[in-house]
Amino acid sequence: MSRRGRSTSGRLPLVLLLPALLGLAFLLVPLIGLLAKAPWSTLPGRLFSADVWQALRLSLVCATSATVLCLLLGVPLAWLLARGGLPGRSLIRAFVTVPLVLPPVVGGVALLLVLGRRGLVGEHLDAWFGISLPFTTAGVIVAEAFVAMPFLVISVEGALRAADPRYEEAAATLGAGRWLTFRRVTLPSIAPGVVAGTVLCWARALGEFGATITFAGNFPGRTTTMPLAVYLALETDPDVAVVLSLVLLLVSVVVLASLRERWISGLR
Amino acid sequence: MFRRTALAALAAVAALTLAGCGDDTPAASSSPSSSSSSSSTPALSGNISVFAAASLTGTFTQLGKGFEAANPGTKVTFNFAGSSALAQQINQGAPADVFASAAPKNMDQVTDKGTPTNFVKNTLEIAVPKGNPAKITGLKDFADKNKKIVLCAVQVPCGAAADKVFKATGITAQPDSLEQDVKAALTKVSLGEADAALVYKTDVLSAKDKVEGIQFPEASKAVNEYPIATLTKSKNPDLAKAFVDYVLSDKGKAVLSAAGFDAP
Amino acid sequence: MTLYADLQVSRGSFNLSLDLTVEPGEVVALLGPNGAGKTTALRAIAGLLALNGGRIALDGSVWDEPPRTFRTPDRRPIGVVFQDYLLFNHLSCLENVAFGLRARGVDKQIARSEAARWLETVGLSEYARTRPRALSGGQAQRVALARALATDPSLLLLDEPLAALDASTTLHVRAELGQHLQRFEGRTLLVTHDPLDAMVLADRIVIVEDGQIVQEGKPTEVAHRPRTDYVAQLVGLNLYQGTASGTTVTLTEGGTITLAEPTTGPVHVAFPPTAVSLYPTPPSGSPRNTWPAVVTGIEQHAHTVRVRLDASPTGPSTLLADITPAAVADLHLTPGQPLHTTLKATEVHTYPV
Numbered sequence: 001m002s003r004r005g006r007s008t009s010g011r012l013p014l015v016l017l018l019p020a021l022l023g024l025a026f027l028l029v030p031l032i033g034l035l036a037k038a039p040w041s042t043l044p045g046r047l048f049s050a051d052v053w054q055a056l057r058l059s060l061v062c063a064t065s066a067t068v069l070c071l072l073l074g075v076p077l078a079w080l081l082a083r084g085g086l087p088g089r090s091l092i093r094a095f096v097t098v099p100l101v102l103p104p105v106v107g108g109v110a111l112l113l114v115l116g117r118r119g120l121v122g123e124h125l126d127a128w129f130g131i132s133l134p135f136t137t138a139g140v141i142v143a144e145a146f147v148a149m150p151f152l153v154i155s156v157e158g159a160l161r162a163a164d165p166r167y168e169e170a171a172a173t174l175g176a177g178r179w180l181t182f183r184r185v186t187l188p189s190i191a192p193g194v195v196a197g198t199v200l201c202w203a204r205a206l207g208e209f210g211a212t213i214t215f216a217g218n219f220p221g222r223t224t225t226m227p228l229a230v231y232l233a234l235e236t237d238p239d240v241a242v243v244l245s246l247v248l249l250l251v252s253v254v255v256l257a258s259l260r261e262r263w264i265s266g267l268r
Numbered sequence: 269m270f271r272r273t274a275l276a277a278l279a280a281v282a283a284l285t286l287a288g289c290g291d292d293t294p295a296a297s298s299s300p301s302s303s304s305s306s307s308s309t310p311a312l313s314g315n316i317s318v319f320a321a322a323s324l325t326g327t328f329t330q331l332g333k334g335f336e337a338a339n340p341g342t343k344v345t346f347n348f349a350g351s352s353a354l355a356q357q358i359n360q361g362a363p364a365d366v367f368a369s370a371a372p373k374n375m376d377q378v379t380d381k382g383t384p385t386n387f388v389k390n391t392l393e394i395a396v397p398k399g400n401p402a403k404i405t406g407l408k409d410f411a412d413k414n415k416k417i418v419l420c421a422v423q424v425p426c427g428a429a430a431d432k433v434f435k436a437t438g439i440t441a442q443p444d445s446l447e448q449d450v451k452a453a454l455t456k457v458s459l460g461e462a463d464a465a466l467v468y469k470t471d472v473l474s475a476k477d478k479v480e481g482i483q484f485p486e487a488s489k490a491v492n493e494y495p496i497a498t499l500t501k502s503k504n505p506d507l508a509k510a511f512v513d514y515v516l517s518d519k520g521k522a523v524l525s526a527a528g529f530d531a532p
Numbered sequence: 533m534t535l536y537a538d539l540q541v542s543r544g545s546f547n548l549s550l551d552l553t554v555e556p557g558e559v560v561a562l563l564g565p566n567g568a569g570k571t572t573a574l575r576a577i578a579g580l581l582a583l584n585g586g587r588i589a590l591d592g593s594v595w596d597e598p599p600r601t602f603r604t605p606d607r608r609p610i611g612v613v614f615q616d617y618l619l620f621n622h623l624s625c626l627e628n629v630a631f632g633l634r635a636r637g638v639d640k641q642i643a644r645s646e647a648a649r650w651l652e653t654v655g656l657s658e659y660a661r662t663r664p665r666a667l668s669g670g671q672a673q674r675v676a677l678a679r680a681l682a683t684d685p686s687l688l689l690l691d692e693p694l695a696a697l698d699a700s701t702t703l704h705v706r707a708e709l710g711q712h713l714q715r716f717e718g719r720t721l722l723v724t725h726d727p728l729d730a731m732v733l734a735d736r737i738v739i740v741e742d743g744q745i746v747q748e749g750k751p752t753e754v755a756h757r758p759r760t761d762y763v764a765q766l767v768g769l770n771l772y773q774g775t776a777s778g779t780t781v782t783l784t785e786g787g788t789i790t791l792a793e794p795t796t797g798p799v800h801v802a803f804p805p806t807a808v809s810l811y812p813t814p815p816s817g818s819p820r821n822t823w824p825a826v827v828t829g830i831e832q833h834a835h836t837v838r839v840r841l842d843a844s845p846t847g848p849s850t851l852l853a854d855i856t857p858a859a860v861a862d863l864h865l866t867p868g869q870p871l872h873t874t875l876k877a878t879e880v881h882t883y884p885v
Contacts, residue, residue, distance in 0.1 A: 109455065117416070118460040134461045135416065135444040169580050170618040172605035174632035175683060184631070188622040214452065217445025218421060224446075231448055235352045235423035 034246055039239040046243045051220065051229070056247060059226040060255075062137065063205040066144035067152075070201050073145075074152040075194065079182065081153070082160035093157075100150045108143060108214025115142065115215075139216035140223050144205035151200035159193020160186070199256055206252050313341040314504045316511060317363055319354045320346055321370035321494070323390070323450060326474055327527045328368065328515075334523070335514045342507060350449055351425060352377070358499065365502040366511055368494065371425040375495040382509075384495035387516055388529035390468040391491055392429055394482040395457045395475075402463035407433070407484050409464060410441040418453045418462035421446040426453070429490035430466040436489040454479065468492070470528035493532060533591045535687055535719050539576050540585030541569075548572050548743040554687070554719035561722045561734030563766070569743040570723040574689050577721065578612055579605035590686055590719075606635070608687075611680030615692040617672045619664035625675050626651060626660040632683035650678040654712070670701040677712060688713075688720045694729055706732060707884045727767045731755065732800055732883055739763055756840075756850050764833060770808070770852050772801045776882060787847045790820040792877040798885040805838060807879035808853035811872045812863060821875035823847030827867050830860070839865065843873055 039046070046052070080086065081093055099107055115122040115133050125131040133139040167189060171181040187194070209227040216223040218232070226248045233241040320328045325348045332344040347354065347364070351374035358364050358378050368387075369375040375384050396404045402415050410417050419441060420427030427446065434441050444462070447453040454471050456462040458478040472481035496515055498508040514520055521531065534553050541548040548569040554560045562570045575581040577588055579595065582602055588595040595603045611632070619628050630647035634640065651657050654674040664672055673693060680688060693709060694702050710733050713720055724730050730737045731751040738748040747759045755771055758764035774783040776799045779791045789801055815822065825847065829840035837860045841851040851873065855863075863871070 109459075112459050112461055116459055116461045134456075164618075166614065167618055167620065169605070170612065170614060170620075171631070171635070172580070173578055173608075173610055173612040173689075174635050174679065175606045176631070176635035177604075177606050180635055185620060188620075191622070213448055214455070217418065217456070218447060219443065219445050228448070232421050232423045232446075234356075235350065235421070238356070 031249065034242055034249070038242050038246055042239070043243055046240060047247065052244060052247060054221050055224055055226045055229040055244070056251065058137070058140075058221065058224065059206055059248070060251070062140045062144055062225055063202055063208075065141045066148055066205040067198060067202040069141060069145045070149045070152045070205075071194075071198065074149050074197075074201070075156055075187075078153045078156035078160055079186075082157045083165070096153050097150050099147050104147055104208065104210025104212075105214050107146060108211035111143060111146060111211065111215040115139075134215060135217045135219065135223065137216075137222055140212050140225060143211040143215040144208045147208050147211050148201040148204040151204050152194075152197040155193050155197025155200060156190065159190035159197075162193075163189050199259070203252060203256065206248070311341075312339045312507050312510055314507055315343040315345060316365035316502070316504050316507045317345045317347060318366040318368065318511065319358060319362070319364040320348055320366075320368040321351045321354070322348050323370050323468060323470060324348065324368055324494075327470075327524050327529070330523055331515060331520055334519060335511055338514070339510065344511060351375075352423075363501075363503075364499050365504060365508040366496065366498055368496040368515070370492065370494055371428075372493055372495055374425075375497065378497075378499070380500040382498040382500065384497040385512070385516065386493045386532040387496050387520075388494045388524050389491050389532050390470055390494065390529055392426070392433060392466050392484075392487045393469045393472050394484060395454060395465045395467045395472050395479045396463065396482060397457055397460045398478050398480055400480055400482075401460070404464045404482065406482070407437060407439055407486055410434070410443075410466070411439050413442045415442075415463045416461065417441060417443045418445050418447055418456045418465040419443040420450055420453050420466070421448060424449055425492060426450040426467060429492055432490040433466070433486050437486045468528075469530075473528040491530075494529075535577075535588075535590045535721075537573075537577055537588045538586035539573050539588070540583055541572055541576055541581065542584050543572070546572075546743060548576075550738075550740065550743070550745055552577075552721070552738065554721055556719055557717055558736065559713050559720040559722060559734045561724055561730035561737045562740055563724055563727060563730040563737050564740035565766075566725055568740045570725075570740055571691060572743075573740070574612075574691050574721065574723045577687070578610055578689055579603060579608050609683075609685050610687045610689060611683055611685035612689045613673070613676045613680045613691065613693050616696050617664075617676035619667075619672055619675055619679070621663060621665050624661050624663060625656065625667070628664060628675060629679045629682050632679060636683060647678075647682055650682045651675070654678045654708075668701070669697045670705045673697065673705055674708070677709065681712070681716065684718075686718050688716060688718055690720065690722045690724075692724055693722070694724070694726065703883060709733065710885070727769060728802065728883075731767070731769065731771050731802075737767075739766065752850075756852070764831070764838065768805055768838070768852065768854070770801075770803050770805060770848065772848055773885065774799060774801055779877075781882065783848060785849055786844055787823070787849070789847070789875070789880060790877050791880055791882060795882055795884075800883040800885060801880060802883070803875060803880045805852040805854035806836075807876055808841075808851060809874050810839065810841075810853055810855060810859070810863060810865075811874065814872050815874055820877050821847070821880075823851075823873050823875075825851060825871055825873045827865055827869045827871060829867060830865055832857075837865075841871070841873060847873065847875075 081089060086092060112119060112134060114120050117126050117132050117134065122133065133142055163186065167185050168181050171185040176184065207227055209231060212225060213228055218224050218228050226244060230241050230244045233244055318328065328346060332346060335344055336342055351369045351371055354367065355374040355377040358367060367375065367378055367381065394404060409415055419430050422428055422431045447456065450467050450471050453465040454467050454475055457465045458475050469481065472479055496512055498505060498512055502508045525531065534555050537552040539548055539550045539552065550573055562573060564570050572581065576583055583596045583598050585598060587597045594601045595608055620631065623631065626644060626647050629650050630643040633643035633646055648660060651660055654677060656671060656674055659667065659671065664675065667675065694706055697705055706729065713733060722733055734751060736748065737751055737754045739746050739754065741762055747754055747763050752771065754763065755767045755769055758767060772783045772785065774781040776795045776797060778794045781789045781791060781799060781801050783789065823843035823846045825841040825843040827839060828842050831838045836854045837857055839853045839855060841853060842849050843851045853873065
C-alpha cells in the first residue's frame with residue numbers, strides 16, 4: 001500500500017485533465033495579473049508603512065475571532081441539522097445558506113437593522129448594557145462571522161452525514177452520554193471536515209468586505225481591515241491597492257498552507 | 269413603523285447594489301447605419317452608454333427617459349458607480365460614450381475625451397436622522413467624541429470635500445467611520461446608526477423621508493463641481509453630444525436643480 | 533440474577549416477539565438466518581432501539597418498559613462487541629479499551645492501567661499504542677472484546693463476533709473467545725448466523741426465525757432433536773467433545789473417532805451427516821472409522837432422509853446420517869435394524885475447546 005508505488009490507474013484521461021488545467025488557470029490568472037501589475041520598485045517602501053500592518057493585523061485578528069465564533073456556534077448547528085431529526089430540516093438548511101446568497105452589503109444592512117443602535121436587538125443591547133456593535137472591532141467580527149458561517153456549517157454537516165453513526169452507538173454502549181460522545185467520538189471522526197470548513201470560513205472572513213463596511217464602517221485601526229483598505233486605496237492609488245492585495249494573498253496562502261499541513265498531519 | 273423603515277432601507281440598498289453592478293452595458297452601442305447620414309439635421313438613433321457618478325443615479329435616470337422620449341428610436345444605458353471606478357473602467361476600454369463625473373479630478377484621469385463642461389455643483393450639508401435626536405446644530409458637533417459621526421473616506425470626493433472644510437475651519441472631526449461612498453454614509457444616518465454625517469445637499473434631498481439637512485456657512489469652502497464630457501472612442505458621437513446638450517439644456521437644469529444641485 | 537427480556541418490536545411489517553432469559557455465567561446464543569431479527573433483539577437489549585412492548589429487566593432494575601421506562605444505552609451495565617468492532621480509529625488500542633472506564637468516570641490513570649491489564653489478558657500488550665486500523669481482524673476483535681469487558685458489564689452482547697474474520701483466523705479466534713466467555717462471570721448473549729459458533733460457544737441456543745423463537749435448548753439437544761426442518765438444516769451437524777491424541781479422539785460420551793490430521797488436547801469434533809455412509813454388511817477395504825450401529829429413528833426431509841443411529845460402544849452414541857430416499861428403500865431401513873456405518877476421516881473437523 002505504499003503511496004510511492006506505481007500508479008495502477010494508468011494515464012489520466014484527457015477529458016478530465018484538460019478542463020482541470022483550464023480551471024486551475026482560470027483561478028490563477030487574476031493572481032498573475034496582480035503580480036504583473038505590482039509596482040515592484042516601490043513595493044518595499046509601501047509594504048512597511050504602519051497603515052498596512054495595522055490593517056493586516058486587524059484583518060487577522062478579526063478573521064480568526066470570527067472563525068472561532070463560527071466554530072462555537074456553527075459546529076453545534078451542523079450537528080443539529082445532521083443528527084437532530086428536526087422537522088423541516090431542508091428549510092432550515094436553506095436558511096443557513098442565506099448569507100451565501102445575500103449580497104454582503106445587504107447582509108450588512110440586515111445586521112444593522114437587527115444589531116444596530118436602533119435595531120430590533122441592538123436597541124436593547126444599547127439601552128441595557130450600553131453595547132453598540134456598529135463602528136467597533138466587535139462589529140467587524142460579527143459581520144465576518146455572519147458571512148462566513150455557512151461555509152463552516154455546510155462542510156461540517158456534510159462530514160457529519162458521511163460519518164458512521166454506529167460509532168456513536170458504540171460509545172453510548174460504553175457509557176458515554178451524548179455530550180461526551182460528541183466530544184470524544186463524533187468530533188474527532190469528522191475532524192477533516194471541520195478543518196476544511198474552518199479553512200473556508202477563515203478565508204471568507206479574511207476577504208470579507210461588503211457586510212463589514214456596511215455594518216462596522218471604516219476607521220483605521222478599529223474597523224479598517226485589509227479588504228477595506230484595498231477598496232479605498234483603489235479610489236486614489238491603484239498601485240497601493242495591488243500591494244495590499246498581494247500582502248493579503250501572501251499571508252492567507254502561508255497561513256492556510258501551513259495550518260492545513262499541521263492539522264491534517266496531526267490527524268493521521 | 270419600524271418594519272416599514274427597515275424594508276425601505278433594504279430596498280434602497282438593494283437598488284444601490286444593483287445600480288453599482290451595472291456592467292451589463294450592451295456591447296454594441298450604435299447601429300452601423302446611423303452615423304453616415306450627411307443631412308444637416310441628422311435623425312438621432314441608436315444606443316449610447318452613459319457612465320455617471322453614483323450621486324447622479326436619480327437625476328440621470330430621469331433625464332435618460334426624457335431624452336429617449338424626445339428622440340424616439342434612441343436608447344440610453346447608464347452605468348452608475350463611484351467616479352474613480354468609472355474613470356478606471358473607461359481607461360481600461362469599457363464601451364462608454366459619455367462620462368459625467370462627480371469630481372474634476374476623476375474627469376482629468378480619463379484620457380480620450382472631448383472638452384469637459386461643468387454642468388452642476390453640489391454643496392455639502394450636515395445630514396441628521398429625522399428629528400435630529402442628537403441635537404446637532406452645526407459643524408462644531410463633529411468634534412464631539414460622544415456623538416456618532418460618519419464621514420466619507422478622504423479617498424472619495426465627498427470625503428475630500430469634508431476634509432477641505434475641516435481644514436479651512438480648524439475643526440478636528442472625531443469620526444467613527446470613514447465610509448466608502450456618500451450613499452453608505454447616508455445609509456448610516458437614515459438607519460439612525462450615526463448622529464450626523466457630512467454629505468451632499470442632493471443626497472439629503474434624495475432621502476428626505478428619513479434624513480434632515482442642516483446647512484452650514486463653511487460649506488462654501490468646498491463646493492464640488494460636476495464635469496460632463498463626450499468620449500472620443502464613442503461609436504455614436506452625435507447621440508453622445510446630443511445627450512450632453514440635453515443635460516445642459518433648460519430641461520436638464522430643471523431636473524437637476526429639483527434634486528438639489530446648484531447651477532455651476 | 534437473571535436477565536429477563538420480553539422483546540416486542542415492530543418495524544413496518546416485521547414483528548419481533550422474543551422471550552429471553554440469561555443467567556449469570558451463562559452464554560446464550562441467538563441463532564438464525566439473516567433477517568430473523570437477531571440483531572434487532574440485541575439492539576433492543578442494548579438500548580439502541582426502544583421496545584414497542586414488553587419489558588427488559590436485570591437485578592430488579594427495569595431497563596425498558598414502554599411506555600413508562602427507557603434507559604439509554606449509557607445507563608445500562610452492558611458491554612457490546614459489534615460485528616465490525618467499531619473501534620475508534622482516532623484513539624490508540626489502550627485508549628479504546630479505557631474509553632468505557634473514562635466514560636463512567638474512572639480516574640484517568642486507573643482507567644489506563646486497567647485497560648493495559650485487559651490488553652494483556654487478550655494478549656495484545658504490545659499493541660497498546662497502535663491505532664486500530666493497523667490491527668488484523670482477529671486482533672481488532674480481541675481489542676473490541678477487551679473494550680466491552682473492561683467496564684465489568686453485567687451483560688455482554690456479541691453481534692456476529694466472528695463474521696468479519698477470514699476462515700483461517702476464525703478457528704483460533706473462536707477458541708480464544710470461548711475461553712474468555714468461560715471466565716466471564718456475567719451474562720452473555722451471542723448473536724450469530726453460524727451454527728458452529730453457537731454450538732461451540734454457547735451453553736444454550738435460541739433459534740429465531742421471522743422474529744419468533746422456533747426452538748431452544750442445549751447445543752447437543754438442538755442438534756440432535758431439531759424440531760423443524762429449518763433447524764435440522766441449520767444445525768445438521770454431528771458434534772462431540774473429546775480428547776485428541778495423535779489422530780485418535782476419545783469422545784467424552786464413549787467411542788473413538790479417527791482423524792486425518794493429528795492434534796492433541798481437548799477438542800470439539802464435528803462432521804456433517806452427509807459424511808456418514810450406511811452399509812448392510814461390513815464394508816470391504818479399510819475406512820478408518822467403521823462402527824456397527826443400530827437405527828434409532830428415521831426422519832424424512834425435503835430431499836434427503838436423516839437417519840438417527842446409535843454407534844456405541846465403538847462410535848458415538850448419537851450419530852446422524854443423511855442418505856437419499858432411494859438408499860432408504862435399498863436398505864429396507866427400519867428402527868432397531870443393525871447396520872454398519874463408515875465416516876471419512878477427511879470430513880472430520882476438530883476445534884480446540
